[in-house]
Amino acid sequence: MTKKTVVSARPKLPARRRGLQAAGAAAGLWATGLGWAADPAASAASATVSTTPAGQKVMRYAFKTSETGMDPVRLSDLYSRYLTAHIFESLYTYDHLARPALIKPLTAEGMPETSADFKVFTIKVRPGIFFADDPVFQGKPRELVAQDYVYTFKRFADPANKSQSWSDLEELKFVGLNEQRDETIASRKPFDYDRVVPGIRALDRYTLRLELRDTRPRLIESLADCSLRGAVAREVVEHYGDQISAHPVGTGPFVLAAWRRSSLITLARNPAYREHYYDAQPAADDAEGQALLARFKGRRLPMLDRVEVSIIEEPQPRWLSFLNKEHDFLDVVPEEYINQAMPGGKVVPGLAHHGVKGYQSLAPDQFLTLYNMEDPVVGGYTPEKIALRRAMNLAMDVRREIDIVRRGQGIPGQSPIVPHTSGYDPKFRSEMGDYDPAKAKALLDLYGYVDRDGDGWREQPDGSPLRIWHATQSDQQYVALSERWQRDMTAIGIKVELRVAQWPENLRTAEAGKLMMWFLGLSAAQYDGQGALTLYYGPQAGAGNLARFKNDQFDEVYRKMLVLPDGPEREALFLQAKRIAVAYAPYKIHLHRYVTDLARPWIVGYRRPLFWLDWWQYIDVDESQRKA
CATH class of the missing domain: 3.40.190.10 (Periplasmic binding protein-like II)
Structure with a gap:
């Protein structure tokens, strides 16, 4: 015992x-x-x-x-x-x-x-x-x-x-x-x-x-x-x-x-x-x-005797603990250290010399911005409200976000369906993946979001102030994301405010429907890509559907997908759901991440899981390598 x-x-x-x-x-x-x-x-x-x-x-x-x-x-x-x-x-x-x-x-x-x-x-x-x-x-x-x-x-x-x-x-x-x-x-x-x-x-x-x-x-x-x-x-x-x-x-x-x-x-x-x-x-x-x-093959599981997991919340000490050989494995290299670890998908010579192995893969996840569809400014289903969200999406320079904030670790998102799940099509393209500030400005002009008083900031179509605020957190990555978003909005004449709170507080506020906008992410828990579409499913408003998006046509597609077996008919519904999601824009899908893991040479048998979380039993330790 x-x-x-x-x-x-x-x-x-x-x-x-x-x-x-x-x-x-x-x-x-x-x-x-x-x-x-x-x-x-x-x-x-x-x-x-x-x-x-x-x-x-x-x-x-x-x-x-x-x-x-x-x-x-x-x-x-x-x-x-x-x-x-x-x-x-x-x-x-x-x-x-x-x-x-x-x-x-x-x-x-x-x-x-x-x-x-x-x-x-x-x-x-x-x-x-x-x-x-x-x-x-x-x-x-x-x-x-x-x-x-x-x-x-x-x-x-x-x-x-x-x-x-x-x-x-x-x-x-x-x-x-x-x-x-x-x-x-x-x-x-x-x-x-x-x-x-x-x-x-x-x-x-x-x-x-x-x-x-x-x-x-x-x-x-x-x-x-x-x-x-x-x-x-x-x-x-x-x-x-x-x-x-x-x-x-x-x-x-x-x-x-x-x-x-x-x-x-x-x-x-x-x-x-x-x-x-x-x-x-x-x-x-x-x-x-x-x-x-x-x-x-044929080895009895588990091959390890013990797994010891420390909690190190900040990236620098977690990175240093691996460099100092205090830990044998580094799960998801912090993005700010990727160029010191595995730039361009290749382990740097200093680590490779010590036998460190790198594993890089496209993860079944995504980062996104949510709009509260019940908010009187960014929410709603009338043409001018949809145009506002579309314009803000088009103004977000996701490619620079990937290159600068995430050190190249990602690909632009085109739809809510994530890689490695059913319904994901790497060839699918949509406005969701576009960066076009000129088109964003034209949309705003067309639907009445113009600067009437000459102060450099746009007003709403009825002439009232256009006040946009975005929930965020105080950590380094969120600060960088927020500053980049603020810069992108300023470039199209939208004045924005950042409101900082802890992650749990932002989550509770989002669930209560009291946030206007927020950065967040999700990761697939199973192969069925329909899980990501819960983001848009009306009955899940306030739970899985934090944007509180409600659309009868989408909900009908969603319910049909639940009962259909995988096949061409269901794939067609995936496509229809993607198009509705892009058209109404209750979210801006930013990107899907590349994740990089590092292991010391004595850790053998590792392969990053997709949706499942149990993998320690498949790992072995080569003590001869550790001693060497």
Whole structure:
């Protein structure tokens, strides 16, 4: 049994988004503090790194944002989900090496038996899988059974848990589950976990039956997320109560060994983990994937004994900790250091001399600006309001943003669909990707946004002042983005104001519909590109749809896409949705990032995941390289 150490506490940040995930502060949204830090901060960061235990394979690296806890139902942030993804196991997972993405069974015996209308799914849970040892089990092995997934899914519906990702399951419409939640809220009584819900039932010890009100051909993608959909044991949750976030007990390859909140988290190999071996299906022409498969096929997982994760929020000390060999791996090189690490996609000679390996890839994410469609100045659906947003979008010099602020790490966005997801077409072009200040000025002139009093600033068509303000944060990257945006708006005669607040505060204000404009980002959580279209879906206004965009034609397209299988008909709807999104412009899609990771030569087997977060079990440490 592994000893667990937990100290202090930290509040979590709220947010929610279907098919998307956080990369910083909240689910589906992400923003990171990228300021400079003084040398003492670097020294403080290094103090959190422990010494490698003798004879153990250990990987050490740093998160750039603190964790919030380890109870999947309550999580909203990406970095906590990195932890839970390695402690818990969902029914399905993504093939680690397959590109394009491929889903395969994890705790399920095979792929689901599915009804012709994609409303009923029958899944067999593999016998012989056991939860990690915990005092709650009183020394007896506790086998994973179908009822554990029934309980796990119900926890998201329990109003008492205030789950940030309930909206994902709510939209799936399991027969009876939404109704039970509504009745619980209305009655103000505790959620009845023993009540039989027709849409989520265990037919026997190992058989799970899921029934949905509507057709859902891609349900399996919602079941392939260890970080949120991993099974929990009811007796563990009930025993630890409010402290369950500090006592994660799953069936995954790692267990929580030690935890100093917002400082150092250690996960250790799960001694009760079943015999699970490295296997994958990389494409035949995927040289990197084939080489990894040849090297590791048949190896028992996990190959690491421990993973030690420090929290270093500022980029300078995080960068220095890697240079000083205090960490073995650097996840996403801060953009301000890319030219010192891997300019032009090639590791600099000084690092290459020491065997450092670089990994660069186009990420399934995007940065954007949102307009509050309910704001009286930038919102609305009349021609002049649409023209204002289009003009502001055309005035944003995204290419210079990429080149200067992001050191070349990105490509301009053309639509809300992100790379590596269905519906993404690298050949698609739209006004969203254009920089044309002359056209922006002409649009403003045409629709009455002109300077009437000669002060150099445009007024609204009715002659009232045109006052634009933009929410932002105080960190270095946000300052640079805001200053560039302000310069671009000034160039077309629009006077703007920047309002600085902390990221959580801006998020809460955006959810309440009280922001005018804001920079944010999102990252795909699954292969289905429709997740990004939640940004525009009317019923998600204030949640996934922070712009509060409402358009009946778009909503109809969105609902049709939910029930159609992948194919030409659905691709045509993707195209229609993109065109509506570009035409009304409730968002400005800025770019999709290139991300760069660095690893010391003794870290072997790494390949950046696309949508999934569990990858530590596929990493090995070559101790001969470390000693050398």
